[in-house]
Amino acid sequence: MPPPNLLEVPELPLQMIIDYLTPAATVNFALSNEKIREFIETINLNLETISLKITEKRCTITLVFFYSEKSLVWKFVSTPSNDRPRPNLKIKVCENPLDFCIKAVNWLTKLTRFPVTSVTIEGPDFQGTRELLEWEAIRECERLTMSLIDEMSGNLDDFKDLEYIDLVGCDWMTPEILESCQAKTISLFSVNWTLEQIIQIIRNWLENTENRKLEYLSVAFKDSRDDALTIIDAFNTKPWDRMMRHPTYPRRNTGVPLDLSGARDIERSDGLLASILVDSDGVDFVVWHDRFPVQEEL
Numbered sequence: 001m002p003p004p005n006l007l008e009v010p011e012l013p014l015q016m017i018i019d020y021l022t023p024a025a026t027v028n029f030a031l032s033n034e035k036i037r038e039f040i041e042t043i044n045l046n047l048e049t050i051s052l053k054i055t056e057k058r059c060t061i062t063l064v065f066f067y068s069e070k071s072l073v074w075k076f077v078s079t080p081s082n083d084r085p086r087p088n089l090k091i092k093v094c095e096n097p098l099d100f101c102i103k104a105v106n107w108l109t110k111l112t113r114f115p116v117t118s119v120t121i122e123g124p125d126f127q128g129t130r131e132l133l134e135w136e137a138i139r140e141c142e143r144l145t146m147s148l149i150d151e152m153s154g155n156l157d158d159f160k161d162l163e164y165i166d167l168v169g170c171d172w173m174t175p176e177i178l179e180s181c182q183a184k185t186i187s188l189f190s191v192n193w194t195l196e197q198i199i200q201i202i203r204n205w206l207e208n209t210e211n212r213k214l215e216y217l218s219v220a221f222k223d224s225r226d227d228a229l230t231i232i233d234a235f236n237t238k239p240w241d242r243m244m245r246h247p248t249y250p251r252r253n254t255g256v257p258l259d260l261s262g263a264r265d266i267e268r269s270d271g272l273l274a275s276i277l278v279d280s281d282g283v284d285f286v287v288w289h290d291r292f293p294v295q296e297e298l
């Protein structure tokens with residue numbers, strides 16, 4: 001009698017087999033056969049996060065699972081890697097790592113029915129980076145980090161789940177694109193905007209009560225500005241009042257509280273209070289959705 005064919009195993013025993021596999025083995029199992037992949041697509045793999053790190057010569061996909069101490073790491077590299085082989089690490093050497101990474105992410109998100117949660121892109125610009133914001137697979141990410149990327153053909157209109165944006169030296173981010181962004185925390189470093197553009201961003205928030213998501217905007221100037229206090233002069237502000245808000249803001253993206261006892265405050269028509277802290281290096285704009293955060297958060 002010939003040995004049993006794994007593809008002919010009924011669904012319940014097949015489910016039991018998959019339950020015993022590690023996350024890495026489950027993905028490899030799905031790669032082995034189309035029928036197996038279709039079955040695994042119906043299973044909850046208990047994914048916690050899917051993170052991407054994209055550079056010109058190396059792209060890395062990291063899957064973190066609930067109830068598993070080991071993550072699955074899938075690397076696409078342009079030259080052979082020195083990484084020590086291990087069961088939860090997959091490495092593919094290829095001429096264009098980004099192309100293969102995009103194909104792998106599209107396949108993984110379909111397999112797991114789980115979105116990409118975090119994206120990091122490191123420049124300078126290289127082939128393929130310009131179109132990344134148009135890539136549907138990353139539009140549900142919660143965190144977007146970029147450095148030294150000058151050109152992007154898309155925008156952030158469709159990134160509805162963004163919580164954090166952290167950009168360093170990214171000239172594609174304009175005040176107009178920022179206005180369409182719905183992230184809670186936005187950190188921009190080495191920005192070449194005019195003071196008038198920053199004033200207009202704050203004024204738009206002040207006049208638009210529909211913007212109720214923004215919590216923290218940090219803008220660091222590319223060059224020091226001795227006239228930065230012009231931003232404060234553009235608004236009718238008040239000094240910190242200990243009865244109105246806490247003196248520090250718990251920056252969740254850095255873990256270091258921001259001292260706002262010296263900031264100036266403005267209040268919107270719907271009662272939302274905001275603080276503006278300005279010096280020659282940049283601007284911090286904090287919206288107090290909770291004016292007195294509990295001490296444990298600080």
